[in-house]
Amino acid sequence: xxxxxxxxxxxxxxxxxxxxxxxxxxxxxxxxxxxxxxxxxxxxxxxxxxxxxxxxxxxxxxxxxxxxxxxxxxxxxxxxxxxxxxxxxxxxxxxxxxxxxxxxxxxxxxxxxxxxxxxxxxxxxxxxxxxxxxxxxxxxxxxxxxxxxxxxxxxxxxxxxxxxxxxxxxxxxxxxxxxxxxxxxxxxxxxxxxxxxxxxxxxxxxxxxxxxxxxxxxxxxxxxxxxxxxxxxxxxxxxxxxxxxxxxxxxxxxxxxxxxxxxxxxxxxxxxxxxxxxxxxxxxxxxxxxxxxxxxxxxxxxxxxxxxxxxxxxxxxxxxxxxxxxxxxxxxxxxxxxxxxxxxxxx
Ligand code: NAI
Numbered sequence: 001x002x003x004x005x006x007x008x009x010x011x012x013x014x015x016x017x018x019x020x021x022x023x024x025x026x027x028x029x030x031x032x033x034x035x036x037x038x039x040x041x042x043x044x045x046x047x048x049x050x051x052x053x054x055x056x057x058x059x060x061x062x063x064x065x066x067x068x069x070x071x072x073x074x075x076x077x078x079x080x081x082x083x084x085x086x087x088x089x090x091x092x093x094x095x096x097x098x099x100x101x102x103x104x105x106x107x108x109x110x111x112x113x114x115x116x117x118x119x120x121x122x123x124x125x126x127x128x129x130x131x132x133x134x135x136x137x138x139x140x141x142x143x144x145x146x147x148x149x150x151x152x153x154x155x156x157x158x159x160x161x162x163x164x165x166x167x168x169x170x171x172x173x174x175x176x177x178x179x180x181x182x183x184x185x186x187x188x189x190x191x192x193x194x195x196x197x198x199x200x201x202x203x204x205x206x207x208x209x210x211x212x213x214x215x216x217x218x219x220x221x222x223x224x225x226x227x228x229x230x231x232x233x234x235x236x237x238x239x240x241x242x243x244x245x246x247x248x249x250x251x252x253x254x255x256x257x258x259x260x261x262x263x264x265x266x267x268x269x270x271x272x273x274x275x276x277x278x279x280x281x282x283x284x285x286x287x288x289x290x291x292x293x294x295x296x297x298x299x300x301x302x303x304x305x306x307x308x309x310x311x312x313x314x315x316x317x318x319x320x321x322x323x324x325x326x327x328x329x330x331x332x333x334x335x336x337x338x339x340x341x342x343x344x345x346x347x
Pocket of ligand 1: 044079156
């Protein structure tokens with residue numbers, strides 16, 4: 001299939017996994033370092049499809065340029081889709097995503113952050129290298145018997161819950177669409193957010209970013225949490241009001257935070273900025289806390305996930321250009337983003 005695909009925000013590891021997988025598909029892929037923005041959208045002239053990631057900005061202006069340039073399909077090589085204006089895309093251009101490439105990868109990273117923060121592995125690593133073998137300040141707690149509050153109980157959360165149950169933790173969960181059969185089979189309890197905030201020792205975010213969940217973790221929510229709470233965010237940066245989190249960390253109300261995502265990550269994450277000044281004062285402040293770990297949207301980054309991402313993204317393009325059903329299409333139909341997964345094209 002010799003269709004031309006413009007691949008934005010391409011990193012060496014993307015090129016390796018997509019070029020390897022593309023030998024089974026035969027697309028004509030051009031890799032661009034640039035993110036897809038209104039300024040770079042004319043790079044798509046002559047392309048039938050574009051392939052984008054989490055920090056490409058697929059707003060109405062970009063969509064309109066893509067359509068003018070003859071692009072028929074936007075293939076997101078990620079699960080989240082908060083960076084696409086679906087209202088603008090509807091009936092003009094098809095949008096597909098990779099709904100699940102490795103929920104295990106993200107769940108395991110969330111656990112890595114929990115254990116690192118709890119047992120202060122990041123500090124111990126540096127200490128012993130400096131010849132400091134003291135334990136002062138490294139005191140942790142048993143995970144066994146503690147309560148984890150999980151917000152959103154989709155694919156990633158379910159992998160995480162399975163791991164945390166292995167530690168012997170109690171699980172509370174909040175989801176506007178609770179799955180009672182799943183709750184019964186795993187022994188978790190669905191509760192309202194206030195109860196989850198009040199009882200949990202660790203809170204982990206696994207819901208999508210929507211208008212409803214934007215700044216879900218704000219000053220008000222933090223005040224309802226147990227003093228010393230551990231907050232883990234591998235979802236999307238905007239789920240947390242970062243200024244409120246910093247206030248909570250300064251006051252000691254928030255004990256620790258593991259952040260794989262950040263509200264304003266697009267200028268920094270995935271890039272080597274080690275030779276530059278950090279001009280984002282909020283990010284710079286976050287990086288000063290000894291009880292905060294920031295990873296650079298890394299949770300998905302396993303070889304299994306990269307392989308699945310490449311395969312599903314290229315299959316999505318193949319399905320589209322073959323004129324068949326589009327199982328992973330996302331569409332805007334009602335008054336909010338909806339995902340039509342009935343195995344056919346939306347228009
Ligand atoms: P999923 O679609 O399987 O599950 C999402 C769950 O959130 C669903 O059960 C849904 O009912 C629930 N939900 C919806 N609105 C909610 C609300 N207002 N409050 C609480 N729960 C709500 O999604 P999956 O695959 O588990 O991914 C979750 C999120 O993780 C994605 O939306 C994405 O933003 C993020 N993600 C992050 C990655 C990383 O590398 N850091 C990689 C992949 C996904």
